[in-house]
Amino acid sequence: MAPKVGEYRVDQYATDGSRAAILEAAARCFTERGYDATSIDDVARSLGATKGRIYHHYPSKADLFADVFRAGMEMNYAAIEPVRDLPGKALGRWRTLAFTHVVQMIRRRTFQRVVWEGTEMYLRGATTPQQRSTFAALHESRSRYGAIFRQTIAEAKKDGDMRFGSLGIANQLMLVTLNSPIFWYSPRPGETRDDIDDIAWQVVAFAASGLGASEGEFR
Amino acid sequence: MAPKVGEYRVDQYATDGSRAAILEAAARCFTERGYDATSIDDVARSLGATKGRIYHHYPSKADLFADVFRAGMEMNYAAIEPVRDLPGKALGRWRTLAFTHVVQMIRRRTFQRVVWEGTEMYLRGATTPQQRSTFAALHESRSRYGAIFRQTIAEAKKDGDMRFGSLGIANQLMLVTLNSPIFWYSPRPGETRDDIDDIAWQVVAFAASGLGASEGEFR
DNA sequence: GATGAACATACTACCGGGTATGTTGTCAAC
């Protein structure tokens, strides 16, 4: 069985809602205070529970954090899966991909912040040797995810639909732009789905122009 | 007297090199490990010294961090000062400003990462009440700095030299893009000043196009 | 009614921020 929690699946857990609730709370706490400043008691308190509950499901704080990271990446893959292999030219595919990604950054902000911090932790080497391999796998998952975008813009450039200098730099700038809502977005009261879509399209338009996309999209 | 350290001034210190060396080491450590994960002993060790030296000059870890933040912002203002009030249209002024800023992000990466983390700490409210006012002042300094860019692109839009939707969103995207080298840049061996300039221009070109600047600059 | 999952409670151990107290060199005044 695949119990549904929020909009992503937590298949691999035999137990349903419990771990998912922990993940949500952990994502919120890690986002609000950062990894080091977040104590297990913080997460437990925000659940109305105690340490015991968390340590019953996770062997360590780092493992909990890593699982939030993993869940975040899983959501990303799930989100873009329906639009990964659409027909048409690379530029059009990229627009759809990018838009879907940005909406995901906004909707799942807390998890995505953890993905960001986890990536930084890995790159800084701020992990114990045992956690190193776990984080390495997560980081590679994120790299593969990023490679989808990278390859698409490379193809669009070949098509003559994008113009930029170094692919590496363009890729970094694009990803930073598309991810940036995790830093500056905060929900307005009474905000509709259309409002979010509008914001997302502005982000995509900025990135598209930055990548030298042919027709300047305005929306 | 104004003793020079690196490329920025440390006027306000009666004592010269000592505090500056601490700042440099602290900036490195905070960048490598983050605020919480960095211990005062780490900073001291990277100086070949002990806690005593640091606590002789700074009353607390947060004050040391804040001073790195302050020094970083001071560098930024110093860097753009010569190009703040150049003649000409807003778009041209913006290009110069943006380029100078990006080069600064690359050259003073460690300090700028601290500025970033400090801003996040303030926005998250991860400060004690006493430190709150210090951080508020630093954050306001950074806001004023950002406002220079914001106002310039607003003017360029009025001139018809830029096209974008929401000023607020465009501003966020621009700043994230221009700041992004603090995340992905790492020096290549044998890299020249021209190489860095080339990277910086690519960043500026991306942001310019993203903002809908009229003539697509290529360099 | 026994077994184990799913927690809560109570406790330990350690790390790191901060402090209190040396130690050394320098410089000024007598």
Add this chain to the structure above:
DNA sequence: GTTGACAACATACCCGGTAGTATGTTCATC
């Protein structure tokens, strides 16, 4: 040229907070 005062550190110590553990407790299920 002695002393005393202070800056600039080093050393030794304290203590609170937190990750992790060990041990209950409850409830469901077989």
